[in-house]
Amino acid sequence: MYSHCGVGSYFREKSLGFRCLTRFCIVFVSEALIACELLKLSRDSLVDPVAHMFIDHLHDEGRHAVFFSECFVQLWRKISRCERNYVVQVLLEVLAVFCRPDISFLQTLFKGRPVIGNEVVVYLESSWSARMLEVSGPTLRAIERTDLLDDEGYLLQFRKAGLVA
Template sequence: MYLHAFKEQLLGGPAEARPHGRDYTSRFARWDSLASVRRKPRREFEADPAGLYFPPELYPVVLHPLVAARGEAVVSGLLLQRLYDYLDFTTELENLAVIPVATKISRGRSGLALPEQMRADAHKIVTDEAWHAQFSDDFARQIATETGCPRLGPQNPAGPAFVTRLDELRHRLPHGLRGVESLLFAIVSETLISGILSDLPRDDRLPTAVRELVRDHAEDEGRHHVYFRSVLKCLWPALTPSERRAVGPLVPAAIHAFLAPDYERAAHQLAGAGLSRDEIDQVVSEAWPADQVRRSIAEAAAQLTYYFTEVGALGDSRTLSSFEEAGLVGIPHEAEKAGRVPREVTA
């Protein structure tokens, strides 16, 4: 079993037979002086009964009249649970989705022929992500101690929603390509998460330590964004035409797996707040209208859609159709809105 795990590649076949990735500029030259694991302190949580634990606009179930009518204590409790979910999501994402992929890259078992510096930088990403997982878990433990309000249990034994969604995605791939979905999902999550983290550190309603913790994470993820954009530039040309036709149409599902709300988790929390099954169904459906969710995902993924366009992925008709059906095509990203060519993140 261990020998098999050691040899197993994310993308099957001899890497040497695939086109080599050569266009890589490292953003990790100053990693020792920039990485949060090297220079940032442990963030210490202090409870603030008058403050918000999470932006309500990002958890719209708390804005629904059926929830708001139950009082500030219920809303505050649900926002606290949403903060726990954010921290748990971070820990699981790093441990289950990103660290294994970065480890494979660092050890030359991605299935891609990558530059040596790219493999070396993957080690730094492993270290970064292990720290993100650790400080998120530690922070959640601090919150439980300081507030006296533990995470609402039991936790979903399947973990965050992206876990089951990623399994479903894997089963849609031809058997010989299974494994590449983890590489694809790492590209998707690492290029999307930097945008998700950008607003929270500026929200003065949140506890200072929460904003500092998210800022630490965001600064590291800016470098990871650039790195995994480079991975995509290496991956797509390395796929054979038949592999591209198999993988391309599944990219929107990978984006959905990362960005779509975790409806089951929200329902569990609303039940804990005393709502009935009918009330929960109403709140979830009205807080996250399908058309609005679709639009929000498209807007959040606009730059990533550009990256896939950039490497030629949407040149395949089935892939383009899949992006169109998901509503991902035709949404301008921030650089296009400003009338300039997109630039890489340099944080």
């Protein structure tokens, strides 16, 4: 339902000079998002085999999220101001890409019921920024372990995106 396929086109549009940083930011954000989504799914009442599968996968993804969060903290300490500016921009853009609804997927899904599909699209488009705040928690916790938000310019960008107060 959400625009995960948009990440590929996003990646192709980014600077070749910062391609490794772009890849890292995509992985850092996606691993945290996957762990968050699996945690929510594993809370629902599911048949035992499915519940066990979600929990096993959650443990794996949780380890990935922790690893990439720690990598982010270490990376932030070592990159230049120019690279930091780029990383902040990319983190905000990647979070938005992952949280916006994938309109073409939804239209395909509701092809036989376009009225319902349009209602779903309108609802998801109106709530994607709230979703971004909801699922960005693990990413923000890693960011808070750095001095990123001590920089007034970066803090302002995260405030403008609605991610910090």
